[in-house]
Amino acid sequence: MSLKTLTKPWEAMAYGFLDGSAKREIRRKMIKAIAVPGCQMPYASREVPMARGWGTGGLQVSLTLVNPTMRVKVIDQGADDSVNAASIRRFIARVAGAPTTMDTLDADLIQSRHRIPEEILRDDQVLVLQVPNPEPLRPVQPNMSIARQMHADADYGRMWLQLYEQIVRSGRVMQGASYPSLVHGRHVMTPSPIPRWDVPKLNMAQHLTILSAGREKRIFAVPPYTRVEPLVFSDVPYKVEDHAGLTCHRSGTRGFFMNEIPQEDGSSAFEVSDSEWGVKAIRRRDGEEVALGETWYKNGRMPS
Amino acid sequence: MSVHPVPSDFEARCNAAFEAVMWAMARPGLVRDLPTTGMAQLVEALIDRECAVYCAEPGLAELAEKTGALAVAPDRADHVFVDDIPDRLLTQLNCGTDLHPDDGATLIAKADFSNGPQLRLTGPGIDGHVVVSVGGLAHDFWQHRRRALRYPMGFEILLVDGARVLGIPRSTIVEVL
Numbered sequence: 001m002s003l004k005t006l007t008k009p010w011e012a013m014a015y016g017f018l019d020g021s022a023k024r025e026i027r028r029k030m031i032k033a034i035a036v037p038g039c040q041m042p043y044a045s046r047e048v049p050m051a052r053g054w055g056t057g058g059l060q061v062s063l064t065l066v067n068p069t070m071r072v073k074v075i076d077q078g079a080d081d082s083v084n085a086a087s088i089r090r091f092i093a094r095v096a097g098a099p100t101t102m103d104t105l106d107a108d109l110i111q112s113r114h115r116i117p118e119e120i121l122r123d124d125q126v127l128v129l130q131v132p133n134p135e136p137l138r139p140v141q142p143n144m145s146i147a148r149q150m151h152a153d154a155d156y157g158r159m160w161l162q163l164y165e166q167i168v169r170s171g172r173v174m175q176g177a178s179y180p181s182l183v184h185g186r187h188v189m190t191p192s193p194i195p196r197w198d199v200p201k202l203n204m205a206q207h208l209t210i211l212s213a214g215r216e217k218r219i220f221a222v223p224p225y226t227r228v229e230p231l232v233f234s235d236v237p238y239k240v241e242d243h244a245g246l247t248c249h250r251s252g253t254r255g256f257f258m259n260e261i262p263q264e265d266g267s268s269a270f271e272v273s274d275s276e277w278g279v280k281a282i283r284r285r286d287g288e289e290v291a292l293g294e295t296w297y298k299n300g301r302m303p304s
Numbered sequence: 305m306s307v308h309p310v311p312s313d314f315e316a317r318c319n320a321a322f323e324a325v326m327w328a329m330a331r332p333g334l335v336r337d338l339p340t341t342g343m344a345q346l347v348e349a350l351i352d353r354e355c356a357v358y359c360a361e362p363g364l365a366e367l368a369e370k371t372g373a374l375a376v377a378p379d380r381a382d383h384v385f386v387d388d389i390p391d392r393l394l395t396q397l398n399c400g401t402d403l404h405p406d407d408g409a410t411l412i413a414k415a416d417f418s419n420g421p422q423l424r425l426t427g428p429g430i431d432g433h434v435v436v437s438v439g440g441l442a443h444d445f446w447q448h449r450r451r452a453l454r455y456p457m458g459f460e461i462l463l464v465d466g467a468r469v470l471g472i473p474r475s476t477i478v479e480v481l
Contacts, residue, residue, distance in 0.1 A: 015311040020318075024352050027322045031350075032406040034329045035473030036456045037428050041406040044354075065326075067311065067319045097308030123331075152402035184428050184475065186456065208330045223330045226428040 016063045017095040022046045026064040026219070030210065033221040038183025038228075039151070040134050045217040055088055056214030058111045058130035062088075065109055065126060066096040073100070073107035078115040078257070078273035085113070102276045105293045114177065116198040118256050118274040119293030121207035123224055129192040131213035134220065136180040136190040156188050159231055167236060182229045189220055191228070197240045197257045200302045202228040244300025248272040251281040255300030318349040325349070325462060328471030333425040333434035335417055341467045343385050343412055347371065350410075351383060360386040382407070387414045389441060394448040397459045405456040408474065415463035416440035417470065427476040435481070436470065438463060446478045 014020065022044075029043040048056050048063075066072065072092050076085035080102040088111060093100050101107050104117040111128040121127060137147040140158040150156070159180055166174045177193035181202070191199050192211055202209060202222050209222040222228055232238045247254045249261075249269040256277065258270040272278040277292075284290045296302060311319065317339050324336040325346065338345060344367055351357055353372030358381035359365035368385070369375060378384050379396040386393070393411075400407035420439020423446065426432075442448075449472075452458070458474030472478065 009312075011312075013309060015309050015315045020315075021352050021354070023318070024350055025354065027326075028350055028355075028410075029406065030326060031329055031410060031460060032408070034326065034429075035408075035458075035460050035475060036405050037475060039405055039456055042404075065319075065323065067316065067323075068308070095309060097310065148403050208327075221330075223429040225431045 013095065015096065016066055017048065017091075018046065018060065018063045022060070023064045026060055029219050030061070030064075030221065033210070033219050034208070034223050036187070037223055037226045038181075038187035038189040038220055040189070040218040040220045042217055043219050045214045048214075049091070050088075052215040053132060054084060055111070055113055055130040057212030057216075057219070058113070058128045058214070059088060059091070060214060061128045061210050061212045061219070062092055062109060062111045063096065065128075066092060066098045068097045069099075070108045071099045071101050071106055073102060073104065073110045074112070075110065075115055075117070075275075076113045078117075078259070079275040081275060103280070104274075104276060105291060114193045114195075115257070115273060116194055116201045116296075118272075118277045118295050118297065120296055121205065123206040125207045127207055127209045129194070129209060129211045131190070131192040131211045131218075132215070133178070134190060134211070134213040134216050134218040136178075136188050151187060154186060156182075156231075159188060160233075163231060163233070167233075172239070173232075173236070180231050182227075182231060183222060184226050185229075188231065189222075195241055195257060196230070196238070197243065197297075199228065199230050200238075200240070201296045204228075240302070243270075244297075246270045248278055248281075251278040252285065253278060253281040255297060256295070314348065317345055321345040321349040324469050325471065328462065328469045329429070329460065329473050330471075331429045332427065332471055332473060332476045333423075333430055333436045335436070335465075335468050335470050338464070338467045338469050343414075343464055346412055346462070346464070347385070355383055356381050358384045358386075360388075381409060383410050383412065385412045389413050389445065391442070394445070394452045397452065399452065399454070399457040399459055402457060405458070408457060409459040410462065411459055412462045412464060414440060415465050415470070417463075417465045417468060422481040424479040424481055425472075425476050426479075427473075429473070430476070438470065440465075446480050449478065 029041045033041045074085045074089040076082040104119045113130045141147045178190040212219045230238045246258045257273045261269045280290045320339040328336045351371045355373040356376045357368045357373040358378045398409040416439035461472040463470040
């Protein structure tokens with residue numbers, strides 16, 4: 001053994017910013033996360049040049065997976081052009097030399113904050129969701145050691161009680177985003193704060209979903225063709241947001257998840273939340289040839 | 305704009321090997337292509353000083369030791385690399401605990417995908433069911449696996465045949481046809 005065998009040639013920066021040991025840690029934990037769908041796996045979350053809570057968990061997964069041929073799309077609440085999305089996309093491109101895109105159909109890796117694109121993802125695409133709070137039991141059990149025991153026992157009675165109390169108090173389930181969902185019939189997970197509209201997209205999907213919480217240091221996954229069932233009572237069906245009848249005031253597209261834009265006269269205008277879908281719809285309306293992918297929702301309904 | 309960073313050969317190999325392993329785990333029963341032949345690339349992609357490893361093959365054990373990993377007996381290892389699976393190995397493997405299913409081991413073994421008994425796989429990652437032919441394992445291997453697993457406790461199996469890999473996560477139900 002010589003000194004040379006113990007060292008590596010000098011590099012200005014590790015490829016993809018993360019050093020080898022950080023990548024290997026994420027790789028090992030991703031294997032376990034995929035093997036036990038929906039189960040939160042603790043991992044050694046590293047520092048990245050971004051504040052915790054701004055997508056560091058998702059970024060670490062993206063930086064581990066990325067290579068110079070992997071086309072990256074980053075979304076923030078559906079939009080490709082918001083500050084958070086643009087910064088993360090530029091950072092990944094800069095440290096990994098990866099090509100970027102805004103088109104869901106072109107992307108190999110999609111890092112997303114709180115939305116799943118409207119176009120159906122293929123079985124060679126990876127969706128990385130940023131997760132602020134990975135523990136669905138936290139509202140009913142703040143002690144995370146006890147929560148871990150409850151997951152081990154599949155003791156989810158209090159989750160049902162919470163939903164029941166919401167129905168009794170308010171007449172409906174009040175949980176808007178991060179709707180607790182049972183994965184593979186065993187682990188309840190939070191699907192990250194995606195709207196209720198997006199949760200059915202995870203059920204038996206073709207793509208691989210990795211959910212990573214950098215601040216909370218947990219990673220979990222939904223492999224393709226895995227059951228993801230929102231917790232519902234049999235007599236109170238699951239309801240998505242009532243957006244099926246809304247029309248986007250810019251692109252004219254209809255039947256997708258919308259952002260509400262308050263107007264000066266007190267009324268509201270609506271704009272499609274998946275910004276690239278809206279852009280493509282406008283370009284097609286203006287006579288360009290644009291490929292629109294198959295969408296999960298058809299005429300505002302999720303085919304069952 | 306600065307020059308784009310270029311991955312080293314080592315980095316590119318680890319990245320490609322892991323991508324194959326990740327998809328092998330995500331889609332059990334579908335064989336994926338590794339960048340090169342053998343298990344050394346998996347040691348490079350996954351193992352470092354955080355790991356406790358058992359390698360049956362001396363050359364691989366040396367490589368694993370260089371990464372700083374602890375060399376331990378199979379029952380204490382989190383990664384087990386073997387060519388032929390010894391009797392009773394499956395009963396010794398670490399299955400993790402109910403509290404920490406992630407402590408379960410990963411078994412990496414050699415197999416033969418060209419002939420052997422047909423297996424019918426069902427579970428997450430599989431659209432309906434998939435039939436795959438896996439040889440080179442003991443005839444009661446899958447029976448022992450089934451007995452050893454108690455979901456979510458269990459271990460993952462990565463089978464390597466040359467430059468191809470097949471993943472069998474603990475969530476997969478295996479029937480020998």
